[in-house]
Amino acid sequence: MKKIDVPILKNIVGEENISTDPADLFIYGSDSSVHSARPWVVVRPGDTQQVQQIMAYANQEKIPVVTRGGGSGMCGQTVPVQGGITLDMKRMNKILEINAPDVFCRVQPGVVDDDLNKALSPFGVFYPPTPASSRIATIGGEIGNNASGVRSVKYGATRDSVLGLKVVLADGSLVTLGARTRVEATGYQVHKLMVGSEGTLGVVVEATLSFVPIPKFRCLGMANFDRLEDAGTAIADIMASGVVPSMLELVDSVAIKAVNKTMDLGLPEVEAVLLYEADGMVKEAVDYEINTMQEVCKNNGGTGLTSSYDAKERAKIFLGRKKLFPALSKFSDALSSTSLADDMAVPYSKMAETAKMIHEIAARNNIIMTAYGHCGSGCMHTKILMAPNRQDQWESAKRAVAEIYEYVRSVKGTTSAEHGIGISKASAFKAEKNDSLKLMINMKKAFDPNNILNPGKLMDAHEDWVTATDLRYTVA
Amino acid sequence: MKKIDVPILKNIVGEENISTDPADLFIYGSDSSVHSARPWVVVRPGDTQQVQQIMAYANQEKIPVVTRGGGSGMCGQTVPVQGGITLDMKRMNKILEINAPDVFCRVQPGVVDDDLNKALSPFGVFYPPTPASSRIATIGGEIGNNASGVRSVKYGATRDSVLGLKVVLADGSLVTLGARTRVEATGYQVHKLMVGSEGTLGVVVEATLSFVPIPKFRCLGMANFDRLEDAGTAIADIMASGVVPSMLELVDSVAIKAVNKTMDLGLPEVEAVLLYEADGMVKEAVDYEINTMQEVCKNNGGTGLTSSYDAKERAKIFLGRKKLFPALSKFSDALSSTSLADDMAVPYSKMAETAKMIHEIAARNNIIMTAYGHCGSGCMHTKILMAPNRQDQWESAKRAVAEIYEYVRSVKGTTSAEHGIGISKASAFKAEKNDSLKLMINMKKAFDPNNILNPGKLMDAHEDWVTATDLRYTVA
Numbered sequence: 018m019k020k021i022d023v024p025i026l027k028n029i030v031g032e033e034n035i036s037t038d039p040a041d042l043f044i045y046g047s048d049s050s051v052h053s054a055r056p057w058v059v060v061r062p063g064d065t066q067q068v069q070q071i072m073a074y075a076n077q078e079k080i081p082v083v084t085r086g087g088g089s090g091m092c093g094q095t096v097p098v099q100g101g102i103t104l105d106m107k108r109m110n111k112i113l114e115i116n117a118p119d120v121f122c123r124v125q126p127g128v129v130d131d132d133l134n135k136a137l138s139p140f141g142v143f144y145p146p147t148p149a150s151s152r153i154a155t156i157g158g159e160i161g162n163n164a165s166g167v168r169s170v171k172y173g174a175t176r177d178s179v180l181g182l183k184v185v186l187a188d189g190s191l192v193t194l195g196a197r198t199r200v201e202a203t204g205y206q207v208h209k210l211m212v213g214s215e216g217t218l219g220v221v222v223e224a225t226l227s228f229v230p231i232p233k234f235r236c237l238g239m240a241n242f243d244r245l246e247d248a249g250t251a252i253a254d255i256m257a258s259g260v261v262p263s264m265l266e267l268v269d270s271v272a273i274k275a276v277n278k279t280m281d282l283g284l285p286e287v288e289a290v291l292l293y294e295a296d297g298m299v300k301e302a303v304d305y306e307i308n309t310m311q312e313v314c315k316n317n318g319g320t321g322l323t324s325s326y327d328a329k330e331r332a333k334i335f336l337g338r339k340k341l342f343p344a345l346s347k348f349s350d351a352l353s354s355t356s357l358a359d360d361m362a363v364p365y366s367k368m369a370e371t372a373k374m375i376h377e378i379a380a381r382n383n384i385i386m387t388a389y390g391h392c393g394s395g396c397m398h399t400k401i402l403m404a405p406n407r408q409d410q411w412e413s414a415k416r417a418v419a420e421i422y423e424y425v426r427s428v429k430g431t432t433s434a435e436h437g438i439g440i441s442k443a444s445a446f447k448a449e450k451n452d453s454l455k456l457m458i459n460m461k462k463a464f465d466p467n468n469i470l471n472p473g474k475l476m477d478a479h480e481d482w483v484t485a486t487d488l489r490y491t492v493a
Numbered sequence: 494m495k496k497i498d499v500p501i502l503k504n505i506v507g508e509e510n511i512s513t514d515p516a517d518l519f520i521y522g523s524d525s526s527v528h529s530a531r532p533w534v535v536v537r538p539g540d541t542q543q544v545q546q547i548m549a550y551a552n553q554e555k556i557p558v559v560t561r562g563g564g565s566g567m568c569g570q571t572v573p574v575q576g577g578i579t580l581d582m583k584r585m586n587k588i589l590e591i592n593a594p595d596v597f598c599r600v601q602p603g604v605v606d607d608d609l610n611k612a613l614s615p616f617g618v619f620y621p622p623t624p625a626s627s628r629i630a631t632i633g634g635e636i637g638n639n640a641s642g643v644r645s646v647k648y649g650a651t652r653d654s655v656l657g658l659k660v661v662l663a664d665g666s667l668v669t670l671g672a673r674t675r676v677e678a679t680g681y682q683v684h685k686l687m688v689g690s691e692g693t694l695g696v697v698v699e700a701t702l703s704f705v706p707i708p709k710f711r712c713l714g715m716a717n718f719d720r721l722e723d724a725g726t727a728i729a730d731i732m733a734s735g736v737v738p739s740m741l742e743l744v745d746s747v748a749i750k751a752v753n754k755t756m757d758l759g760l761p762e763v764e765a766v767l768l769y770e771a772d773g774m775v776k777e778a779v780d781y782e783i784n785t786m787q788e789v790c791k792n793n794g795g796t797g798l799t800s801s802y803d804a805k806e807r808a809k810i811f812l813g814r815k816k817l818f819p820a821l822s823k824f825s826d827a828l829s830s831t832s833l834a835d836d837m838a839v840p841y842s843k844m845a846e847t848a849k850m851i852h853e854i855a856a857r858n859n860i861i862m863t864a865y866g867h868c869g870s871g872c873m874h875t876k877i878l879m880a881p882n883r884q885d886q887w888e889s890a891k892r893a894v895a896e897i898y899e900y901v902r903s904v905k906g907t908t909s910a911e912h913g914i915g916i917s918k919a920s921a922f923k924a925e926k927n928d929s930l931k932l933m934i935n936m937k938k939a940f941d942p943n944n945i946l947n948p949g950k951l952m953d954a955h956e957d958w959v960t961a962t963d964l965r966y967t968v969a
Binding site for chain 2: 116117118119120121141162163164165169170173174176177186190191192193194196197198199200201202203204205206207209210212213214215218229230231233253256257259260261297298299301302305306360362363364365366391393394395396429430431432433434435436437438446449450452453456457459460462463464475476
């Protein structure tokens with residue numbers, strides 16, 4: 018272990034914002050993934066200058082630095098595989114400016130997604146990238162992973178909303194990237210590169226974000242499909258219909274069963290459910306879009322079609338989808354819901370085939386997997402239900418993950434849609450980006466010559482996630 | 494001059510695709526800017542392998558390579574300031590795939606923008622980034638500059654439509670970047686960085702682009718403003734109204750006079766004209782958007798309000814804007830219309846002030862300048878009307894350009910909205926990106942250690958455009 022001088026860090030942020038307490042190190046060593054490791058020290062900076070001082074010190078001493086927001090990452094991005102400093106950014110949680118006439122806001126990275134939207138709401142606008150974890154996910158973490166969420170089909174991902182960034186580089190210097198305007202063509206757009214770089218290129222200390230008007234009308238519809246393939250064709254047909262849904266979600270039979278089992282919603286146990294939403298300022302336009310999608314569903318064998326503009330009714334329709342995660346967790350006492358092949362993106366026409374393939378691969382490997390996702394943006398998610406205390410189940414899961422990403426590459430999909438690479442997807446990432454890894458390694462060196470920023474991730478990652486870190490679940 | 498072995502290049506692309514003819518070198522040494530220089534040889538590759546071979550040779554011999562599309566760049570991006578090879582990409586002009594169900598197409602870089610849209614149209618979709626030069630601009634050139642155009646306010650810029658790229662790097666190796674899906678979070682998004690890098694990081698040989706449905710309804714409106722400030726307030730109010738226009742254009746009094754003088758359109762000689770368009774699948778929604786914008790214009794003193802859904806009527810309303818360039822060129826026999834402070838982006842609330850400032854700065858420096866632009870995306874353009882055979886007018890223009898960009902920085906605008914940096918904006922670029930230049934230089938080295946890709950541009954550019962190159966206009 019390299020030497021770390023805790024008093025120097027205390028001097029920068031104050032004693033109360035440092036911890037080496039084993040309980041803290043344990044918590045800060047885990048996120049929402051299966052992975053776990055320990056930082057040597059947790060540091061909670063309060064402003065940009067402190068971040069600069071910490072980075073200058075870490076760079077001089079070549080100490081690893083892992084930047085962390087809400088800790089809701091699903092694949093181990095903030096797990097400090099080489100120890101070092103974990104930089105908890107949650108104290109830097111100020112909304113610095115909401116500029117309605119110029120359609121941007123400036124925020125610190127520790128602002129929680131939902132809090133930003135609460136603050137924007139009186140201006141009649143919202144910040145569209147909204148992961149399911151928006152109650153705890155921070156803007157900084159969302160930038161690190163290029164988070165997107167259910168409305169990405171219409172409003173894009175985090176990268177589309179980031180106009181500019183202030184970033185502390187590995188050596189402690191501060192750079193201002195991007196602009197405040199809708200378009201920019203002023204040389205290298207480094208701020209866009211920072212989005213999705215998983216803390217390996219710099220520490221974001223301020224973000225300039227765009228926002229969009231809150232639509233006056235939102236209508237949510239649902240359709241059941243006896244055959245997964247038919248839901249898949251419906252997805253492709255909707256995306257080719259000229260309609261831009263504000264949401265298009267697929268829920269598979271495993272998820273439906275889990276929800277029914279734990280919540281008693283009485284959902285029909287079909288192969289697939291599609292949820293589709295349209296939004297806008299004019300009801301006639303939303304009507305047209307909902308009707309078009311409903312028609313497509315009907316033409317592809319969709320049944321039990323329902324839709325509503327009413328907020329309460331919409332919440333009821335969405336309840337099953339919303340409660341998917343807890344339902345999967347409670348599915349069985351013996352089985353845990355784990356994120357491993359947690360997300361991927363595939364072309365629309367391959368959505369149903371991908372879900373089917375996931376089920377087949379799971380069955381072949383003696384585990385249970387669910388497939389669901391934001392299909393309108395090509396995004397597919399899974400959860401693995403497995404017995405975490407059985408070594409053979411981990412081996413099965415490992416095989417299944419490898420097979421799934423091999424399939425994804427074969428249909429020209431990509432390893433991550435919105436959860437990032439972290440630890441669990443490193444091997445698939447390397448296989449997919451095989452021909453540009455050398456370039457990315459050179460880029461990383463240009464930003465961080467001492468490799469102190471989140472080392473052991475992306476190009477630098479161990480390809481075997483089982484041996485890369487401890488696992489949060491005890492193996493007997 | 495470094496040694497160049499023309500027979501080696503002939504061997505790669507064939508004799509008919511090489512030229513060292515002085516007339517060709519002159520033409521290929523100029524673009525739509527005031528700048529000029531000579532390449533040593535023009536090479537027209539026909540496929541990716543040839544590009545790889547050319548780059549491998551150039552890299553070995555450290556010969557500069559400038560990639561060129563339609564030659565419609567406005568600030569000298571493709572002017573080969575250090576000589577070398579000009580790589581004319583126009584032979585690589587195949588549309589490789591139009592995949593309607595999966596909402597992407599794959600094209601070679603030499604495809605002309607209008608040709609792509611002609612090919613997409615039978616599928617009911619269009620590729621939104623459309624610069625005024627779309628009849629000659631190539632997709633590769635648009636990627637190099639992050640081009641956008643009149644509809645960027647609603648549909649974004651080139652970067653927003655680029656899902657993936659194949660790129661030949663400086664050493665001749667080929668990398669596949671990005672994906673084919675609406676969202677992606679698979680490590681560094683290098684394809685987005687390539688967009689706007691002005692040929693300094695690699696040679697694009699294939700692009701995967703997204704497209705959007707052609708709206709069923711388009712309505713274009715116009716309003717006249719006696720006071721520029723009022724048009725400015727109308728722009729900001731429209732952008733804050735919840736409406737997303739598909740076009741929002743400002744035309745200033747200088748431009749109106751030029752159009753009237755050369756075309757006899759009888760436009761009212763007010764201080765500003767706003768053109769606003771809405772589009773969509775449902776007429777009620779388009780009505781609502783047009784009415785909202787019209788109401789905003791009226792409330793801000795707009796007069797002569799008119800609007801139409803009819804294609805012919807719309808063309809008539811747009812005619813003055815469309816013919817702006819030729820009108821400015823023919824404004825006076827003694828004056829040429831030149832692009833120097835050709836574009837910039839500023840916050841919406843500063844639009845009118847910027848236009849006014851441009852007029853003031855021009856008057857102070859004894860030249861005439863027009864201000865117009867795609868205000869809905871914060872984009873402002875100018876043309877300088879000046880006597881190009883007078884040294885003092887060049888000196889005046891130089892001063893005016895410096896003053897304009899100093900003003901742009903003071904209101905937190907950015908040096909380029911969509912035309913890029915090239916030669917004429919290099920000094921402003923360096924001043925704006927002062928704190929990240931070192932980082933960008935390191936990034937460039939990571940991509941191109943021998944600095945052969947478009948050397949002498951961006952961070953590497955001479956800050957004085959008058960001395961950086963020959964000028965296309967003869968100074969007496």
